[in-house]
Amino acid sequence: MRNQLFRTRITEMLGIRHPILCGGMGPSVSDASYVAAVVNAGGMGFVVAAGFSDLDEFREQLRRCRSLTSGKGFGVNLYLSGQANAAERLRQQMRILAEEEVLCVETSGGSPEEVLPALREAGIKVLHKVPAVRYARSAARLGVDAVIVVGNDCGGHPGTYGISSMVQAAHAPKEVSIPVVIGGGIGAGRQLAATLMMGADAILMGSRMLVAEELWIHRQYKERLVQSDGTESIIVKNGLRQHHRVLNNDSAKAVAALDAAGASDFESYRPHVMGTLTTHAYKTGDSHQGMLDCGPSIVFANAVQSVEAIFDSVLDDARHAMRRLEDLRCNW
Ligand SMILES: Cc1cc2nc3c(=O)[nH]c(=O)nc-3n(C[C@H](O)[C@H](O)[C@H](O)COP(=O)(O)O)c2cc1C
Incomplete structure (x- = not known):
C-alpha cells in the first residue's frame, strides 16, 4: 500500500489513509468482499443496503466486512426513496447499521432529513450524495457530515441538470463549509490532484472500479x-x-x-x-441486456486489477501531477 500522500478533512473524519471513496454499486455489486478490499487499500467503501432484500443476509454482509477488515470502519450505501412504503424497510436497515456499528453511510436519492436523527444518535457519519450544488447546500444546512457532489459524467444517476464534474469540483467547495467529495468521471490520479487543488477533500469513484478483481461480477x-x-x-x-x-x-x-x-x-x-x-x-458476463451503470471514466481502466493496484496507480499518477505543477511554477 502506498504511503499517505494527502491529509484532508475526509481522511481525518473517516480515519482512512487516502482521500479515495468508492461509491456504493447496486444491486449487490459492492458487497462485503469488495468494500473490505477498498477499506484495506486505505479508502472507504459502501455495502449497498438495497442489494440485500433479506435483512439477515445484509447483516451477515456487514459482519463479513468487519471480519475481512479486522475491525476497521466501513460504510453502507442507503437509498432514500422518500416513498411511504419504503419507510419501514429503511428503519430496519438503520437498526442493523446501529447494531453492527457501521462507521458511515453514503446516502443517495431523497433528502436525508428524516434519517439524520437516528444516524446521529447511533454515531454514524453521514455523507450525502447529490447531483447539484444546490442540494449540497441544503444537505449541509440539515447537518450532514459531508457532501458528495457528482457530475454528469457519473455512472448511475447524474440528476437532471447535466452539470459537469469539473464545474461541481470548482463550485461546491466554495459553497459549503463541510467536507466535500467530488465524483463523476474520475478514474485517474491527476483528477485526484486537481480535485484537491480545487478545494475538495476527496474523490469518489464508481465505474473505474468495475474491473476490480475483488468484485464478483463476471x-x-x-x-x-x-x-x-x-x-x-x-x-x-x-x-x-x-x-x-x-x-x-x-x-x-x-x-x-x-x-x-x-x-x-x-x-x-x-x-x-x-x-x-x-x-x-x-x-x-453477457452485457447485451440490462441497465448496466457505467460512465466514461471506465476509459482509465486498462486491466483487471486488484483494488490496491488500482489505488496505487491513481496515487502514483496524482504524485506525478503534483510534480508537474511544481515544474510549471514561475514568477509566483
Ligand atoms: C455499477 C454501478 C452501480 C451503482 N449503483 C449505485 C447505487 O446502488 N446507489 C448509489 O447511490 N449509487 C450507485 N452508483 C453510483 C456510484 O456510487 C458513484 O456515485 C458513481 O459511480 C460515480 O461516478 P463514476 O461512475 O463516474 O465514477 C453506481 C455506479 C455504478 C458504476
Missing part, C-alpha cells in the same frame, strides 16, 4: 470494459425523469428510443429496465 464483463474507449455510455430514462448513465447496449438503445418517442409511462420501459436483466448480465 470476468468477461470486466474484460469487455477494459477494451472501452470511454464513448460507450449513454444517459437514458429521461422520459421518466430518472436520468441514468449506463452502458449503451441493446436495452439502453431500446430505452433511448422510448425517450425519443416521448414515452413517460413506466410500463413501456419495464421490459428493458428489469433488475433481473442487470443481475443476469453481471452473473454471465
Whole structure:
C-alpha cells in the first residue's frame, strides 16, 4: 500500500489513509468482499443496503466486512426513496447499521432529513450524495457530515441538470463549509490532484472500479470494459425523469428510443429496465441486456486489477501531477 500522500478533512473524519471513496454499486455489486478490499487499500467503501432484500443476509454482509477488515470502519450505501412504503424497510436497515456499528453511510436519492436523527444518535457519519450544488447546500444546512457532489459524467444517476464534474469540483467547495467529495468521471490520479487543488477533500469513484478483481461480477464483463474507449455510455430514462448513465447496449438503445418517442409511462420501459436483466448480465458476463451503470471514466481502466493496484496507480499518477505543477511554477 502506498504511503499517505494527502491529509484532508475526509481522511481525518473517516480515519482512512487516502482521500479515495468508492461509491456504493447496486444491486449487490459492492458487497462485503469488495468494500473490505477498498477499506484495506486505505479508502472507504459502501455495502449497498438495497442489494440485500433479506435483512439477515445484509447483516451477515456487514459482519463479513468487519471480519475481512479486522475491525476497521466501513460504510453502507442507503437509498432514500422518500416513498411511504419504503419507510419501514429503511428503519430496519438503520437498526442493523446501529447494531453492527457501521462507521458511515453514503446516502443517495431523497433528502436525508428524516434519517439524520437516528444516524446521529447511533454515531454514524453521514455523507450525502447529490447531483447539484444546490442540494449540497441544503444537505449541509440539515447537518450532514459531508457532501458528495457528482457530475454528469457519473455512472448511475447524474440528476437532471447535466452539470459537469469539473464545474461541481470548482463550485461546491466554495459553497459549503463541510467536507466535500467530488465524483463523476474520475478514474485517474491527476483528477485526484486537481480535485484537491480545487478545494475538495476527496474523490469518489464508481465505474473505474468495475474491473476490480475483488468484485464478483463476471470476468468477461470486466474484460469487455477494459477494451472501452470511454464513448460507450449513454444517459437514458429521461422520459421518466430518472436520468441514468449506463452502458449503451441493446436495452439502453431500446430505452433511448422510448425517450425519443416521448414515452413517460413506466410500463413501456419495464421490459428493458428489469433488475433481473442487470443481475443476469453481471452473473454471465453477457452485457447485451440490462441497465448496466457505467460512465466514461471506465476509459482509465486498462486491466483487471486488484483494488490496491488500482489505488496505487491513481496515487502514483496524482504524485506525478503534483510534480508537474511544481515544474510549471514561475514568477509566483
Ligand atoms: C455499477 C454501478 C452501480 C451503482 N449503483 C449505485 C447505487 O446502488 N446507489 C448509489 O447511490 N449509487 C450507485 N452508483 C453510483 C456510484 O456510487 C458513484 O456515485 C458513481 O459511480 C460515480 O461516478 P463514476 O461512475 O463516474 O465514477 C453506481 C455506479 C455504478 C458504476
